[in-house]
Amino acid sequence: MKIKKNRLETLRMIISSRELGSQEELLAALQEEGFKLTQATLSRDLKQLKVAKAASMSGNYVYVLPNVTMYKRVSTPNKIKEMMQVPGFKSITFSGNMGVIKTRPGYASSIAYNIDNSDIPQIIGTIAGDDTIFIVLQENAHPQDVTNALSEVVPNLK
Incomplete structure (x- = not known):
């Protein structure tokens, strides 16, 4: 379970820091970080993280994370x-x-x-x-x- 948690966190970081538009690009980026997985596993991870595709400033469609505050209540928000x-x-x-x-x-x-x-x-x-x-x-x-x-x-x- 720890491996999956690390993989999901790495996937969040990749999506938030790069403009990637295909699962092949995501798989390659994950492999660079030491995670070797199948397209089916990646697809399930993307669904679990509620990842979507949206138009970037360059007009290409790229993977984006949802606004976390929409999906998770914060009991003690940071200042x-x-x-x-x-x-x-x-x-x-x-x-x-x-x-x-x-x-x-x-x-x-x-x-x-x-x-x-x-x-x-x-x-x-x-x-x-x-x-x-x-x-x-x-x-x-x-x-x-x-x-x-x-x-x-x-x-x-x-």
Whole structure:
């Protein structure tokens, strides 16, 4: 069972860090990591992980992982500060009562989840994609106030 758990974790890491569009490419990547398996086993693993195919920025269809927060309840969510210590956060920009946070691919959902569950009164809520978070600010919130609030928990926020 430990081998399967390691294989599934390796598969998650491969899918989240590379743009692969075929099972043959996934099998080759897994073999590079020391896992030799059949196409049938890979297919079952993909189904178990709820992996789907989606269009990438280049227009090719590639394997993607589901937003984990949609499938798993978190009883004690991490604080934004803990999440931002991982180099997933890239930048934040504001326009009116909206903000956009750019992240590394795969980080937006978990960061948005933690923002939604934090005590930042200037933020009404978020919508997350793969590498972008849309933030809705309170009507009279100033971007600098939001930046100041986030800077207390987000290292290196400018």
